[in-house]
Amino acid sequence: MAFGLPLLTPFAARAMDPELTSDTAAQFYDVRSPTGETTLSRRRLTTMLGLSAYDLLKAPPGDPKAPDMSLRVRLRYDADFGAPSSVTDPSAPTAATSFVPGFSQGLVDVMYAYLEGRRFLKGWLGFRLGRQYVVDALGWWSFDGGEVSLTTPYFVKAEVYGGLEQRGGMPLSTSRFEADGIWTGNRQGLDRSLYTSFQPVSLGPALGAAIESTGVTWIHGRLTYRRVYNTGDSNVSEYASGVVTPAIYNGLRIGSDRLGYAMDASWSSVGGAKGGIVYDFYRSEVTHAYGSIDAYLGQKVTLSADYDYYVPSYDGDSIFNFFAGEPTNDAGLRANVDVSRNLSIAGGAQVRIFDVQTAQFAPGGAGPYSPSSNYSMAATYFPTNGHPFDKGGYLHARWRTGETQIALRGAGDVGDEGQRVGGDLSAEHVFETHYVVSGRAGVWQWQDLLRPDRDATTVNYVAAVGYRFGPRSQAMVDWEHDINRLVGQRFRLMLLLTLATK
Amino acid sequence: MTTLRSFSRAFVLLPIVAVLLVVPMALAEAPRTLHGLAPLANDQEVPLKLLPPGAFDPDEGPSDVIFPPQQITVRFNHAKHLAKMVGATCKTCHGAAYRSASAADTLLPKGAVCDACHSTDHEDIAKVKPGDEDMGQCAFCHLGYKAKDGNAVAQVQIPRPNLLFNHKAHADRNIGCPQCHGAVDELELATRDQLPRMRGCFHCHQMSDAASQGDAKSECDTCHLKGDQGTGIKTMFASGTLSPPRWLHNSEHTPDFIERHKTVAADDSTYCANCHKSDFCTDCHDGRVRPRSVHPSDYLNMHAIEARMATQKCTSCHREQSFCLDCHMRVGVSESSPTADRDSGRFHPPKSVWSDPPRKPGHHAFEAERNLNACVSCHIERDCVACHGAQGIGAGFDPHQNGFVGGCAMELRRNPRPCFVCHEKTDPVLGKCQ
Numbered sequence: 055m056a057f058g059l060p061l062l063t064p065f066a067a068r069a070m071d072p073e074l075t076s077d078t079a080a081q082f083y084d085v086r087s088p089t090g091e092t093t094l095s096r097r098r099l100t101t102m103l104g105l106s107a108y109d110l111l112k113a114p115p116g117d118p119k120a121p122d123m124s125l126r127v128r129l130r131y132d133a134d135f136g137a138p139s140s141v142t143d144p145s146a147p148t149a150a151t152s153f154v155p156g157f158s159q160g161l162v163d164v165m166y167a168y169l170e171g172r173r174f175l176k177g178w179l180g181f182r183l184g185r186q187y188v189v190d191a192l193g194w195w196s197f198d199g200g201e202v203s204l205t206t207p208y209f210v211k212a213e214v215y216g217g218l219e220q221r222g223g224m225p226l227s228t229s230r231f232e233a234d235g236i237w238t239g240n241r242q243g244l245d246r247s248l249y250t251s252f253q254p255v256s257l258g259p260a261l262g263a264a265i266e267s268t269g270v271t272w273i274h275g276r277l278t279y280r281r282v283y284n285t286g287d288s289n290v291s292e293y294a295s296g297v298v299t300p301a302i303y304n305g306l307r308i309g310s311d312r313l314g315y316a317m318d319a320s321w322s323s324v325g326g327a328k329g330g331i332v333y334d335f336y337r338s339e340v341t342h343a344y345g346s347i348d349a350y351l352g353q354k355v356t357l358s359a360d361y362d363y364y365v366p367s368y369d370g371d372s373i374f375n376f377f378a379g380e381p382t383n384d385a386g387l388r389a390n391v392d393v394s395r396n397l398s399i400a401g402g403a404q405v406r407i408f409d410v411q412t413a414q415f416a417p418g419g420a421g422p423y424s425p426s427s428n429y430s431m432a433a434t435y436f437p438t439n440g441h442p443f444d445k446g447g448y449l450h451a452r453w454r455t456g457e458t459q460i461a462l463r464g465a466g467d468v469g470d471e472g473q474r475v476g477g478d479l480s481a482e483h484v485f486e487t488h489y490v491v492s493g494r495a496g497v498w499q500w501q502d503l504l505r506p507d508r509d510a511t512t513v514n515y516v517a518a519v520g521y522r523f524g525p526r527s528q529a530m531v532d533w534e535h536d537i538n539r540l541v542g543q544r545f546r547l548m549l550l551l552t553l554a555t556k
Numbered sequence: 557m558t559t560l561r562s563f564s565r566a567f568v569l570l571p572i573v574a575v576l577l578v579v580p581m582a583l584a585e586a587p588r589t590l591h592g593l594a595p596l597a598n599d600q601e602v603p604l605k606l607l608p609p610g611a612f613d614p615d616e617g618p619s620d621v622i623f624p625p626q627q628i629t630v631r632f633n634h635a636k637h638l639a640k641m642v643g644a645t646c647k648t649c650h651g652a653a654y655r656s657a658s659a660a661d662t663l664l665p666k667g668a669v670c671d672a673c674h675s676t677d678h679e680d681i682a683k684v685k686p687g688d689e690d691m692g693q694c695a696f697c698h699l700g701y702k703a704k705d706g707n708a709v710a711q712v713q714i715p716r717p718n719l720l721f722n723h724k725a726h727a728d729r730n731i732g733c734p735q736c737h738g739a740v741d742e743l744e745l746a747t748r749d750q751l752p753r754m755r756g757c758f759h760c761h762q763m764s765d766a767a768s769q770g771d772a773k774s775e776c777d778t779c780h781l782k783g784d785q786g787t788g789i790k791t792m793f794a795s796g797t798l799s800p801p802r803w804l805h806n807s808e809h810t811p812d813f814i815e816r817h818k819t820v821a822a823d824d825s826t827y828c829a830n831c832h833k834s835d836f837c838t839d840c841h842d843g844r845v846r847p848r849s850v851h852p853s854d855y856l857n858m859h860a861i862e863a864r865m866a867t868q869k870c871t872s873c874h875r876e877q878s879f880c881l882d883c884h885m886r887v888g889v890s891e892s893s894p895t896a897d898r899d900s901g902r903f904h905p906p907k908s909v910w911s912d913p914p915r916k917p918g919h920h921a922f923e924a925e926r927n928l929n930a931c932v933s934c935h936i937e938r939d940c941v942a943c944h945g946a947q948g949i950g951a952g953f954d955p956h957q958n959g960f961v962g963g964c965a966m967e968l969r970r971n972p973r974p975c976f977v978c979h980e981k982t983d984p985v986l987g988k989c990q
Binding site (some may be wrong): 075076079088093094098100118126128130137153156157162166176177187190191193205206222230234235237250251266269272273281290303316318320323325326328338344346348350353356360364366370375376377382388390395398399400402409410429440465469470471472473474476480496498500501515525536540548 | 612614616620627640755758761762763764765766771772773775777778790796798802803804805806808810811812815816819820821822823824825828834835837838842844845848852853854856857858860861862864865866868871872875876877878879881882883884885887888892894895896897899902903904905909917918922923924925926927928929931932936937939940941944955956957960963966967970971972973974976978
C-alpha cells in the first residue's frame with residue numbers, strides 16, 4: 055500500500071474501472087469431545103473487503119500492446135467471539151492454566167495490496183509493488199515488497215523480487231505463509247521466561263528470482279529460487295522457568311533456501327506431461343518431485359498416470375528438520391470421461407508408499423540412523439517391511455447446465471493407520487436467475503486403527519437457500535447437521551453475504 | 557408331375573411379384589439432393605481437411621460460449637459462387653471484413669450484392685423486388701418464404717462473438733480467409749462450423765508480450781474479452797461459462813480438477829490468473845470458512861484419519877504450527893495445551909505401544925518417520941526435546957539420520973539456532989560440525 059499510493063496519485067484524474075467487493079460469513083457452531091462436552095464454541099465473523107481499480111492508464115480497448123496498470127487491495131476481519139478472555143489474555147485470572155499464546159492474533163489482516171503494471175517499455179517491463187502472492191513450484195507464498203519482470207522477445211521472461219515475508223504476529227499479517235515448524239507470534243505482554251517455545255516474531259527478509267518461458271503455449275517451464283532469512287531474538291532454552299534467564303540466539307540465519315522447477319507440455323491430439331522438482335539447499339536434498347502423463351483417447355476420454363515424491367521440510371529455525379522424516383511416494387492412475395457437454399465423470403486409484411527404517415544400525419555401516427550410546431538395540435523391533443503402503447481411490451461425477459449443477463464425490467482411503475470411505479451428493483439450482491437452492495447429503499465411515507475406539511459413521515446433510523442480487527452478489531443461509539456416534543449431533547449455521555459493485 | 561405344376565405356378569407369379577415391386581419404386585420420386593442448406597449437400601459430414609485449422613477429428617465445432625448458436629435463414633452455396641464460372645471471391649461479398657477492426661462488426665453482404673446476378677432489387681429493403689427467373693425469387697434464397705409473406709423474410713441471426721478480433725489486421729498481413737475459416741470455397745452454406753477453432757489460432761499466436769514480435773501474442777487477453785471482475789478475461793456470458801480446453805496446459809476443469817490443479821498452478825500461475833482472481837485461490841488456500849469442495853461435512857471429526865495417513869495435502873493450505881496447533885491446544889489434544897484443558901491420550905495409542913520399548917510398528921518413532929507433519933500439527937519443539945535433547949529426560953535419543961555429522965557443518969553455519977535447542981554451545985558434540 056505504502057508503495058502503491060504515491061504512484062496512484064498521478065492517475066487519479068484519469069477514468070478507471072473501480073470495483074468494491076465485500077464477503078461476509080457468520081458461523082455459529084460448537085465442537086464437542088467424544089464424551090459430549092463442548093470443547094470449542096465458535097461464534098465467528100469473517101468479513102473481507104476488496105478495493106480494486108483496473109485500467110488506471112485507460113488503455114484502448116482491444117489493443118494487446120497497450121500498457122496496463124491496476125491496484126488491488128483486500129482486507130480481512132476475522133473475529134472469534136467464542137473465545138473466553140482466559141484463553142486470549144495472559145493477565146486474566148485463569149490464564150495460567152488456559153492461556154494459549156498466539157491465539158486471536160491477526161484479527162485484521164491485509165490479504166494483499168499491490169499496484170501492478172504490465173506491458174511497459176513496449177511489453178518488456180512488468181512490476182508489482184506491495185503485499186502480493188507468489189505461486190509456483192515452491193508453493194503459495196506472500197511477501198511485502200517489489201517484483202520486477204522482464205519479458206523478452208526470445209520466449210523467456212525473467213523475474214526478481216525482494217521484500218519481507220508475511221509473518222504471523224506482525225501487524226496486519228497472518229502466519230499462513232511462513233515455513234512450518236516454528237511456533238511464532240507476538241510475545242508482547244509475555245514474560246521472557248514464559249512459553250519459551252513460543253518464538254518472538256521477527257522480520258523475514260526475502261529475495262527470489264525466476265526464469266520462465268513465455269509466449270509458446272504448448273510447452274511451459276518455470277525455474278524459481280527463493281531465500282528467506284530469519285532475524286532477531288530466538289529463545290533456545292526450552293525449560294527456562296523464571297529461575298534461569300532463557301538463552302537467546304540472535305543472528306541473521308537461513309529460514310528457507312529452495313530451488314524449484316515446474317513444467318508442462320501438451321500435444322493437443324495426443325496428450326501431455328507435467329513435472330516438477332524442489333531442491334532444499336538447507337536440507338541439501340530434493341524435498342518434492344512429481345510427474346504426470348495424460349493420454350487423450352479420442353475427444354472424450356483422458357487416461358493419466360501420476361507420481362509424487364515428498365519429504366517434509368521446515369523453517370531453518372526448526373528442530374524438526376533434524377528428525378527423521380522419510381519420503382512418501384504416491385503413484386496413481388486416473389481417468390476422465392466427458393460423457394456429454396453437461397456430464398463428466400472422473401475416477402482414479404492410487405497407492406502411497408512409505409519408507410521406514412527396517413534395519414538395525416551397524417556402526418560404520420549403511421544403516422539409516424545413528425543412535426547414541428543410550429540407545430538399546432535389544433529394545434527395538436524393526437519392521438520387516440520398509441515400504442508399507444496405503445491405497446485409495448475416488449470417483450467424481452458432475453452434471454451441469456447454466457442453472458443447475460449436480461455433483462457426486464466418493465472417496466476411499468485404506469491403510470495401516472486407518473481408513474475413510476464415503477461420498478457426498480450435492481446439488482444447486484438457480485430459479486429465475488435470483489433464487490438459489492442448494493443441498494448436500496453425505497455418508498462417511500472412518501476407522502482409526504491406532505485408536506480402535508475412534509471409529510464412526512457420519513451421516514450429514516446441508517440445506518441452503520439464497521437470493522442472488524446480481525451476478526456476483528448474493529445472500530445465503532446455510533444449515534449443516536452432522537450425526538455420528540462419537541459426538542452425537544453437531545450443527546452449524548452460516549450466514550453468507552457477498553456484495554460486488556458490478 | 558407335381559414338381560412341374562409347381563414350377564408353372566411360380567413362372568406365372570414371378571412377373572406379378574416383379575411388377576408389384578418395381579412399379580411403385582419407379583413411381584416414387586428420386587431422392588432430391590438438397591444444396592445450400594448445410595456446409596455440404598444433404599448435410600453430409602464435412603471432412604477434416606475442409607474444416608478450419610485446429611479442428612479435431614471428429615470435431616464438435618467451435619465453442620458455444622465464444623460463438624453462440626446462430627439462426628441462418630438463407631440458402632447459399634459458397635462453392636458455386638466461388639467457382640470460376642461465377643468468379644466471385646471472398647471480397648466480393650465480404651469486403652467489409654478487410655476493413656473491420658471489431659468482431660462485433662456485421663460482415664455479411666447486403667442483399668444488394670446479390671442483385672446483379674439474381675436480377676433482384678434490394679435497394680429499398682422495405683420494398684424488395686424479386687427477379688424474373690427462378691433464382692430471382694425470394695424463396696430461392698430465403699428459407700421458409702411464402703408469397704403471402706410479401707416483403708417479410710426470416711431474419712438471419714448471428715450473435716456477436718464473445719471475442720476480440722481485428723479482420724483488417726490479419727488481412728493486412730496476407731493471412732487468407734481459409735487460414736481461419738477453412739476451405740469455405742469447397743463448401744456450400746457457411747455455418748458456425750466454419751468459424752475459427754482456438755487451437756488454430758495458436759498456429760500463429762505463440763509470441764510473448766514483449767515488443768518486436770508482432771501482434772500474434774499468446775496472452776489470453778489478446779483475443780478474449782477483457783474481464784469485468786478484475787480478471788484478465790471475461791468468463792461469464794449469457795451463452796455459458798468459459799472453461800479451458802483439455803489440450804491447453806492439460807487443464808480441463810474435470811470433476812477431479814481440484815485434486816490436480818496444483819500442477820498447473822505450480823508451473824504457470826499467471827495462466828490461472830487470466831480467469832481467476834486471487835480471491836478465488838485464497839478462499840481455500842488462506843480461507844477461514846471450510847470449503848466443502850475440499851473437505852466433506854463433519855470433516856472436523858474425521859480429519860485425524862487423513863492426518864494419520866499423511867499430511868502433505870493439509871500443508872498446502874494450512875500452516876500446522878499455527879492453524880492446527882492453535883486449535884489443538886485449545887481443545888486440549890496437544891501436549892502443550894493449557895493444563896486446564898489438557899486431555900492427553902485422545903490421539904495416540906496406549907503408552908505401551910506408542911513410547912515404551914521395544915520399538916515396533918505403531919511406535920511414535922515409526923509414525924514420525926512416515927509422517928512427521930502430523931507430529932508438527934500438535935507438538936512444539938519442547939515436547940520433542942524432552943527426550944531427544946542432548947540433556948534432559950531422554951538424554952539423547954538421537955533423532956539425526958545416519959551420516960548427519962558429515963553434512964552438519966553447513967547446517968550449523970547457515971542456521972545454528974536449532975542446534976542450540978538441544979546442544980549447549982559448549983557441547984563437545986557440536987565440535988564435530990565445526
